[in-house]
Amino acid sequence: MTIRSLPAAPAGRPCAGVSFDLMPQAMERWNSTIQAADADAKNTISMLDAIGFDPWSGEGVTAKRISAALRSMDGADVTVNMNSPGGDMFEGLAIYNILREYKGHVTVKVLGLAASAASIIAMAADDLQVARSGFLMIHNGWTIAAGNRHQFREVADMMEPFDAAMGDIYSARTGSDLKAMQKLMDAETWIGGSAAVEQGFADSLLESDSIKEGTKAQxxxxxxxxxxxxxxxxxxxxxxxxxxxxxxxxxxxxxxxxxxxxxxxxxxxxxxxxxxxxxxxxxxxxxxxxxxxxxxx
Structure with a gap:
């Protein structure tokens, strides 16, 4: 698959007052100690944290960091090691676009979890590999908002085109009908490694020796x-x-x-x-x- 055949994601943040956050279910199922066995290999990028800036760790996976890492690789083939519970949808779409437009061959390895915004990023791969025990999770954008009924309608209207764009990306990647993808998103669907390959989200399963469990997080x-x-x-x-x-x-x-x-x-x-x-x-x-x-x- 060539990433050039995938649609571009909408850019920007149309409403500064609305933030997208981690799904509690994804956070609870995320094993943060899973990492790549060859994490120090040349031309690799690690996405082993929440998508977007994480105030708890002072780090996180941001478009700025990924863009800088890719610039340093100057078009060489790159491997992205991923284990993320998701996070900021807008940041995820921005990173998807960055990888989609990268000149070199992009291999994404889902070591444990690629949930929510992380699953969108994974779709930009030329070659997407997922651990047999790994999972993708796809859903509609999840946010916390406050206001009156008019403001809530505005939030729903604002979110709708972004959900539609994510559905288009999943549909283009898998070759499946858009409505089928939207049903999976509406249901908040967890897709295991083998099922991800069977359904066209991923290209192959990772070798078991590609993954190791690191030291416990602080x-x-x-x-x-x-x-x-x-x-x-x-x-x-x-x-x-x-x-x-x-x-x-x-x-x-x-x-x-x-x-x-x-x-x-x-x-x-x-x-x-x-x-x-x-x-x-x-x-x-x-x-x-x-x-x-x-x-x-």
């Missing part, structure tokens, strides 16, 4: 992402979650006002992630109390 980072999911499920806007992250990182969270429930209630609600948080989150208790006061969780 305990604090894993716990931080779990906490982020909990806050998202409680309806906290992304901007406020990010602000809280900075408070926790700096160790200077705002003092809670008197009259709130006992902090033990918050600790019980967040017991699992807090059990893993190291000294990096020494001030988490005070910050969590602030959340409880505002959101009554």
């Amino acid at each position: 305990v604090g980072l894993v716990a931080a992402r779990k906490l982020d999911l909990i806050l998202a499920k409680q309806g906290m806007p992304r901007s406020e979650r990010r602000s809280l992250i900075q408070e926790i990182k700096s160790g200077t969270p705002c003092a809670a006002e008197p009259g709130t429930q006992d902090a033990a209630d918050t600790m019980a609600n967040l017991a699992d992630p807090i059990a893993e948080i190291n000294s990096f989150f020494a001030e988490l208790s005070a910050a969590s109390k602030k959340i409880q006061e505002k959101y009554n969780v």
